[in-house]
Amino acid sequence: MTRKQRRLYFVVLGMLALGAATALVLTAMKDTLVYFYTPSDLKTRHVAEGRRLRIGGLVEQGSVVRQGDEVHFVVTDLQATLPVVYRGVLPDLFREGQGVVTEGKLDGQGTFRASEVLAKHDENYMPKEVADAIKKSGQWQEEGKKP
């Protein structure tokens, strides 16, 4: 095998890998991308039922109700709200008035059935999407910074 042939082998191998990866990525992207919406987005935009999406906002004060192993709560971006139902153990840092991101699907009645409620490791930290969502709704208040 000459140097030239080997280079050709190298290039063909690289192209094949790249091609395979592109094909895989494109097919996977089509089905697996999860879009992020705020409650206001859902009011103005039609989102197909049964599509996986993420919702972010604040957990409305006084909205958390536990019924058996189900938890009902309301996510708000301080402009629009969305009722959410979640079955399972909530993350430790889930609290009323705190930012939350949940993933799941909308059911026919306009309720969001969450399959995941994302935990943050740090309660000082507001998920970026949630902060943006609240800024977008014009309700953002700069929080008192730590010394």
Added chain:
Amino acid sequence: MIPELGQFALIVALFVTVVQSVVPLVGAIRGDRTWMDMARPAALAQFALIATAFGALMSCYVTSDFSVLNVVQNSHTDKPLIYKISGVWANHEGSMLLWVLILSIYGMAVSVFGGNLPPGLRARALSVQAMIAFGFLLFILFTSNPFARVDPAPLNGDGLNPLLQDPGLAFHPPFLYLGYVGFSMAFSFAIAALMEGRVDAAWARWVRPWTLVAWCALTLGIAMGSWWAYYTLGWGGWWYWDPVENASFMPWLSGTALLHSSIVVEKRDTLKAWTILLAIVTFSLSLLGTFLVRSGVLTSVHSFAADPTRGVFVLALLVVVTGGSLILFAIRGPTLKGGGLFTPLSREGSLLFNNVLMSTAAGTVLLGTLYPLFADALEMGKVSVGAPFFNAVFIPLMVPMVVTMAVAPLLSWKRGDFAGALGRLKFAFAATVAVAAGTWIAPGGGSGPLWAGRGLGLAAWLAAGTLVEWAERVRLFRAPFSETADRILRLPRSAYGMTVAHIGVAVVIAGITGSSAWTQEKIQVMHPGDVVSLHGYDLRLEGTEDNLQGPNYSILRAHFSVTSGGRPVADLYPEKRMYRQPPRPTTDAAIRTNLLGDLYAVIGDPDGTGGFVTRLYFNPLVPWIFIGAIIMVVGGLVSLTDRRYRVGAPLRTARAMAAQKGRA
């Protein structure tokens, strides 16, 4: 006083790195030995200074010096000593200091153990190391000074994020950084080699063990992080494809490729340019990992409080390092002519094949991790790319790689006998079919998805193939037993390293398959006395105890008694902890393992009527994932003890000198 000493040491270290980056490099260009040799004492001084700074910060933590802002924000007098110590690197500033400390340790290692390196290469490599250290020291001093003071000093600190107060996570960052930063060795030597325009077996022989050290540390670091996530986040999973996890996984993938391609450089004197490129890419991905974790540009379940100006600085550093080295590579790369030619069906060919697959996989992980950023910047909406994407892309790329992994070691260098290799793998093929079929027929096995059998079959293929290769090497059953025994003893440690590490991979694959295929989960409200059946076990909630006291938290502890067919098996005590400072709850899952599977129990919130939400899992084969990772690390360590790393390089110089004398 002590914090000022630390800060002063850092500033002096900054100047030392300037000297260490310039003087040896100029010396190497002008061929001046004295200037080149400046690098060695400079590297030692750099280490001593940074170690002083690190020690100073640690002493502030241990003595709870609350006049230091960093200590105030991350410590508390209540904390057990081990978490006061780990608190040093459990925050941004301290972890960056740990980063440069490890960098300087590697630099010192070059200077101490590099006595037999060609002086020009050593000087250039140490100079590149110093440039990296310069960038990070600048970063620490200007954007994240760990020694900033507060006046007046508060009486006590804010405490450490309770999730980080955990033995698994206390040592996760040091190992991760040992890995990340360890790849800087391969990087510095790659840049030095590009400057010199020469890459040879001696170069690879020096770079390989250091890449291996970094790889072992990174593997262990990732496994620790995953284990921590498994038992402390309470959702029963061990990998989330979260951006921060991906950040550590990408350098692992390309580092693994680098490890293997440097074997080809050492043994066959070819694939040089590719190896250099991998060294650059791997370290760049390590820097990118640091950037992603530290900047908070990506939403992640692991995101800690982040400051955008820091992100910009690390990003600039990333651009300079990656951009600069890639330009250098573009200019000098073509001069690196490979020596040995080979056919595609040879050991080199199959190593290259797997290298390409590994790099492609790293590329797709990179794409998936950064895609939300691009989509947001291009106004395509806010998206998240999660596990379904990565599984759909990653697994198809890994399957051919694992299949090749069993064949490659059986092929000879240069031109392999493919049919012969397949012939020798008859046994492995039989094992694969048996395991796959067995999985399908076994009671309960057939209830899993179809791919479960294929996954376990793949693991069996790799394990059996690896054992076949070992048996071939020692001529098991083919030669008289005495010869086999002799070969077993004489087989180089690096060969054993490969065998062990590849078996580790097989164990991990089996673990991943088992846990994804047959995990059983039950979520319900339980009152004391309630029984839930899970995978043939009966879990009875005996009761809960509230207000137990830990060192700096109070505990709600539940007691489950587990029976199987009426016979007691175990007691599980999951906890919910409420830390005093900061006041924050954490979950402590109770795990009972029999090595084939874990019973996993989490106690959740009270439902208001005396019951508790509970989450119970049966996670089959999950322990194998962590055991497999440890086996991989053991394989790496065995390979590190190979004789030739200890005597190889000096022997070569001695031989060269002898040859010269002979000629003279």
